[in-house]
Amino acid sequence: MYWKLGYHSFLRNLVLNLLLILQFAAALFLANVMTAGVNGRSVLFAPLKPYLSQDGGYVGNMGTPLNKDSLKSSLTGVKDVFQTYRVPFLYTQTQEEGEHQFTAYTPDVSRSLKLPLQEGVWYTQAKRDDGVIPVVVTNSTRGYKVGDIIPIYAILDANGESNPTPVKLLVTGILADPAYYLELSQWQEGMDFKGLYSYHNMEYYLDSPMFLTDVSYLDGVCGYYTSFNAIVTFEKGLSKADYEANMEALESYSIFTSNQELWDNSMDYINAEVKVMMPIIFCLMLVTAVGLLSSGAISTITQLKNYGIYFICGCRWKDCIKISLASNAILLLGATVLSSAAMVVSASLGWLGNLGLVFGLNNVVNSVVLILITFVIAAVVPAIVLQGHSPVEIVKGNE
Secondary structure (H helix, E strand, O other), X not given: OHHHHHHHHHHHOHHXXXXXXXXXXXXXXXXXXXXXXHXXXXXXXXXXXXXXXXXXEEEEEOOEOOOHHHHHHOOOOEEEEEOOEEEEEEOOOOOOOOOEEEEEEOHHHHHHOOOOEEEEOOHHHOOOOOOEEEEEEOOOOOOOXXXXXXXXXXXXXXXXXXXXXXXXXXXEXXXXXXXXXXXXXXXXXXXXXXXXXXXXXXXXXXXOOOEEEEHHHHOOOOOXXXXXXXXXXXXXXXXXXXXXXXXXXXXXXXXXXXXXXXXXHHHHHHHHHHHHXXXXXXXXXXXXXXXXXXXXXXXXXXXHHHHHHHHHOOOOHHHHHHHHHHHHHHHHHHHHHHHHHHHHHHHHOXXXXXXXXXXXXXXXXXXXXXXXXXXXXHHHHHHHXXXXXXXXXXXXXXX
């Protein structure tokens, strides 16, 4: 009964309610885009967080791979030296157009690096078969699909010697566009964590996709190089003298940015979207809330006669409030459906993916919270108006 009467109440102010649906749908859509934007940046930051949260620095020599052992021996109290690994390979043993490369990570990074996938699963979640290396791959004109087995020739054998070695790659997942992968190959002044990633532009690379895998899968199969750059972290409790000596040594490299600077710049980058979009969302929510309050007041006042009739027919006063709440719920439901449809269409057209957005559980939680807050605000006015009038007064006033 409440829903039927609430629906009729909704139709009596149809134009105003449709405008409110559009406003709230826009606010809900922007709130989800903002949340997904923060998610997308947080997903990329997650595997680097354990390193950048510690004292140390990002260092490298232009065009020269760093030697992990010599780097550690030149410093005091080194906890870790994080590097990525590059595997040079050929598609055919007699390939003449030059070598290709794919990237490998340590097991710890592989487990925490969960880049958005267009389809399939991350390589650490796939079943491993002897002689086959699970990988995820970027889109390319080669058109690889999940389940494909790709034969290649690794340029380095298991002993690190230049000796083309046949290797089979199993595609477990396809990276979503835009495809970023952690490589530690770049540097610029004032960089944040995104500078530690490389962007695989399909239009530029065409038939040269990037494969990602776990470096432990390569043991006994083929050789690899270390990255040119590395993130160095220090043990806790390092003396001030040792810390300063370490930082001075790191600053002598041609590439250097402290972990603290990378952390601060990364926090600014992650929160930048919130700072830009929050005022817009707040204004839309405020306009929607005011509109709902006004609509509720107008609807309730204009329908006092109907509520009086409902009372004569046996409804209690709180039942009339429930009818008003049902009308508001229909409005919010319509806005939610419209916002969800807009997100589905945008995602299917690739608009959201191209922005690097990642939708997660917090999108659902934030949406539910916004809807509940708006619903509570919209329920205030009808309750106040109805509580300010007695059923007897309304019935007598309409005699």
